[in-house]
Amino acid sequence: MHWVSTYPQFLLPNRAPALRNLKLDDLFPAPELAASTTLMTLDISFRFGEYQAMNIPMFIPTQSLVALSLGGNNISWKLPPDSIHLPLLEVLKLTVCNPRLVMRAIVAPKLTCLDYSDCHELRYMRVNFDTGSKFSHVQMVIFNFYSADMEGYRPLCEEFCGVRDVTLRSACMDVFFTPKGQVDDSGSVPADHWTSLESLTIYDLNFDGTEIFDPLVRWLAKRLESGGPRVSVRLSGLSTNEPAEGTDLHDLYHKLQTCSNPIVDKVVLCSSVHCSTFSG
Numbered sequence: 001m002h003w004v005s006t007y008p009q010f011l012l013p014n015r016a017p018a019l020r021n022l023k024l025d026d027l028f029p030a031p032e033l034a035a036s037t038t039l040m041t042l043d044i045s046f047r048f049g050e051y052q053a054m055n056i057p058m059f060i061p062t063q064s065l066v067a068l069s070l071g072g073n074n075i076s077w078k079l080p081p082d083s084i085h086l087p088l089l090e091v092l093k094l095t096v097c098n099p100r101l102v103m104r105a106i107v108a109p110k111l112t113c114l115d116y117s118d119c120h121e122l123r124y125m126r127v128n129f130d131t132g133s134k135f136s137h138v139q140m141v142i143f144n145f146y147s148a149d150m151e152g153y154r155p156l157c158e159e160f161c162g163v164r165d166v167t168l169r170s171a172c173m174d175v176f177f178t179p180k181g182q183v184d185d186s187g188s189v190p191a192d193h194w195t196s197l198e199s200l201t202i203y204d205l206n207f208d209g210t211e212i213f214d215p216l217v218r219w220l221a222k223r224l225e226s227g228g229p230r231v232s233v234r235l236s237g238l239s240t241n242e243p244a245e246g247t248d249l250h251d252l253y254h255k256l257q258t259c260s261n262p263i264v265d266k267v268v269l270c271s272s273v274h275c276s277t278f279s280g
Contacts, residue, residue: 013037027072037061045095046072062086070102071095071119079105086111095119103129111135114160117144128152131159140165145172153180157190166194167201170212170237177215191219198229200260203236210252220259234263 009015011022019036023043035042039061060068066088074096081104089108093115096102114135116127127143127150129135141163143156153175168176176191191197202216220231233256249264256262 011036035059035061038064040064041067043069043093044071046070046074060084060086063088065089067091067093069093069095072097074098074101077101081105082107091115093117100126100129103131103135107134109137111138113140113142114138115142115144118146125150126152128154128156129159130155133159133161135159136162138163140167142167143172144169148172148175154190154193157193161193162196163194164196165199165201166197167203170202170205173202174212174215177219189215189219195228197231199232199234201234201236205235205237210248210255213252213255217255217259220256224259231260232263233260234265236265 011019013036016036017038019038021041022035022039025045026047027044042060042065044059062085065086068086068089068091070093072095075098077098079101083105084107086106086108087110089106089111091113092106092108092111094102095117097119099116099119127145136159138160139162141160143166146169148171157176177189179187179189216233220233224230235252253262253264
């Protein structure tokens with residue numbers, strides 16, 4: 001749809017009454033943008049450039065949508081807080097320049113999964129949304145950040161305090177488990193707000209040693225000592241050629257084993273087994 005500035009006519013609500021799933025890439029925002037009210041999944045990525053302000057709610061089928069994905073340029077959007085009510089929405093994926101604007105506008109009582117990624121074109125310098133406890137019911141979050149230099153990790157964890165399943169990129173793992181930005185001497189870390197956490201996935205690993213995992217291991221051990229349940233920790237994205245025995249990866253697995261239930265994708269961990277027999 002290169003340089004198409006109008007919404008496709010054959011996709012207008014009166015032309016596509018049975019449409020359920022729609023994906024539009026590199027879309028040029030237009031005032032007449034509209035989507036069928038029967039849509040259950042909507043995936044739109046907006047082109048970057050200078051556009052006029054848009055009436056965003058008009059193209060979101062609020063009463064039927066179950067999964068929504070928004071990406072690209074949303075600099076000119078005008079969205080008052082709590083202006084988009086999505087009663088059936090379960091999955092939300094954001095890769096927009098200003099995610100806070102969208103999150104503050106959306107009301108989604110059935111939202112279970114948030115997939116939030118950096119926007120590479122214009123990076124937003126805060127990771128939290130300033131939504132209070134509006135999304136404390138969300139069960140799964142995927143944080144796809146490329147930089148640990150952004151602010152707001154602590155309030156982000158507080159906003160999603162009820163989460164049970166978290167996925168993090170290894171490059172930003174430490175900011176969740178270290179007291180960065182803590183103003184008092186309590187030693188608390190952002191992840192302390194995840195009191196219901198059951199599963200943690202660390203992906204896109206650049207495995208150069210176990211040191212980057214030390215904050216996570218200390219946090220898991222402290223959580224276990226305070227009576228919390230063991231967390232399932234999955235390490236994902238390692239090379240299938242990674243040797244297991246006698247390497248840092250093998251040592252890390254045993255470290256995690258003392259304070260969590262570790263799982264390593266695509267790597268077979270093996271160690272020598274010494275057996276002895278005796279009579280009696």
